[in-house]
Amino acid sequence: MQNFLFYNPVKVLFGKGQIANLGQEIPPAARILMTSGGGSIKRNGVYDQVMAALSGRAVVEFGGIEPNPLYETLMRAVEVVRAEGIDFLLAVGGGSVLDGTKFIAAAALFEGEPWDIVKGAHLSAAMPFGCVLTLPATGSEMNQFAVISRRGTREKLAFGSGLVYPKFSVLDPETTFSLPPRQVANGIVDAFVHVMEQYMTFPSDAPLQDRMAEAILITLIQEGPKTLAEPCAYEPRANLMWCATMALNGVIAAGVPQDWATHMIGHEITAFTGLDHAQTLALVLPAVLHVQREGKRQKLVQYAERVWGIREGSDDDRIAAAIERTRTFFNRLGVPARLSDYGVARETVAAIPARFEARGTVLGERGDLTPSRVARVLDLSA
């Protein structure tokens, strides 16, 4: 096991009716900016529940944070924070609203050009914020990471800081019943791939972390199709929601190597094509597993057996079968795993390997996913 630091101070309020308790989590005198996305919270009742919980409080609203939240949009929110004397943020929405709110929290107190935050600039302060999550997917509700895009430069970059943990996150599975199937399926894929980025590397004498990662994968495989089939059944949706949170809150990352190449390549594909984040993961992951199968061999065999129950054939057979099962799982959820399924030509993403090369980005748990291998991944994703 590798040395590690584990720290996660997010308070999670999970379950039916928990939005009613959020007022207790925000300082009484706070001036609150409520951030949100495209308006679904006004149609599904979440907005009314939040406003009831904040009755009598000073609340300013900032809606319109888009999927793959844009720097340009978020900087308008920062202006509102300053103009209105805001001192607490409340994100109401999915991972994009929450990631955007993390950026607002950091940018509002940042000296200098805020885009530098996603380029690795040191943060010395951030505003406090909480969250009402309405889409189980990114895990942002219980971690210190955010991914921000910039229209002007077609960039999509991540940052992380111990200063941008939410103070609290309210997770009520009932708020997600009205989600479109595409977003639910995307969430299942996103959570699944988050686990794979931390699990599918090389053995590091961490059997508990392995089994806990497998626990999330198996639960997603079992509960995912159930919750797509019955969107308003509480238990499968609750299980998906908790899986998505546990997939990226640090528990399964403790003491193990990590990959994240699928995400890095996926972010670039979104930047070039506008595909949903999870769609890019569904097409990149199987290809990465294939291209990197020698370095990941032992874990791929373990994954085949423990997650998919594949115990027959040679190791190579099992690995091939496990990759195929993974791709089929995504397809059956309704998330196709080929660029061509989305009408995207291979050439549209041709610039990606050179972009990594220019940035000097190192990919893969061993740093061995070279630009030419990235090109091979893109070939296989086509």
Next chain:
Amino acid sequence: MQNFLFYNPVKVLFGKGQIANLGQEIPPAARILMTSGGGSIKRNGVYDQVMAALSGRAVVEFGGIEPNPLYETLMRAVEVVRAEGIDFLLAVGGGSVLDGTKFIAAAALFEGEPWDIVKGAHLSAAMPFGCVLTLPATGSEMNQFAVISRRGTREKLAFGSGLVYPKFSVLDPETTFSLPPRQVANGIVDAFVHVMEQYMTFPSDAPLQDRMAEAILITLIQEGPKTLAEPCAYEPRANLMWCATMALNGVIAAGVPQDWATHMIGHEITAFTGLDHAQTLALVLPAVLHVQREGKRQKLVQYAERVWGIREGSDDDRIAAAIERTRTFFNRLGVPARLSDYGVARETVAAIPARFEARGTVLGERGDLTPSRVARVLDLSA
């Protein structure tokens, strides 16, 4: 899944050499009381490492906190806190030192009779404290619970408060290499039974929590004997240490019913006999599983299959086999699972059921482990 609140702000520094980093976790101007146990830290080098990390700091020492830490001892430490103007506590030792330090942290700022803390009095403040753990067992290093004994009244009672989370815990597996085998074996049993208290109840549509609990149990079964056989092998000891922490930090408790009858009965047996905490758990758990097997039926069958690989025979056969495997596992670790193995007569613990009755204690996840059933548990433990 049940509604839940998850909150655990403990910073864990895990791995070789982490003691050297503890100075950064304690405010520079703090006056520190370093609490410890019977003196093993002076023989195994941990004391020297801690002192080196605190070089130049104001440190007062309070040693001699005993296993099953005594109120009488801890109140002497509270006097030292007041006399020396201490404002930070550092527990260096196992669960008893840490539990005792939690009580000191609370009692030092408590108005009134501090024994009331373990009787459920409301806490409004506690001193900040950290921990260097030297014995993987209780999970106290990453939770808000403590168990305190009182010589005068032969009582052993637990308390919990969000105010007594350690600010940080340093877990270096190498500090545990010199532990006597009995303490290591006790730690394995303790962690195992902590998981069982949260897992072995009734199904609550929480498949991820179930699988994560099973992950800890399986890892303890695999790594426990290895680390007893090779005390100085880093990896098995590291895995035991992380299992013991994960067993009682709230992760597997989220959204599920809990039992804790084995602990409640075990605490009473220790109060009457002085047996080690884990010894009492080893003898009570198999008896509780047998007496409560109807209410726990579905989970016992699941436990038999997933943890012990028992897939043959009727449900009753599997349940009996799983209970027997559990008892045998404890025995093979060197922790006998009968009162008679310790030379304790059944009559010595005869007063326990009446004690629960007098206190009105409700036992079991359904509250159905009545005093007469407790007597049956004690019969089966004899």
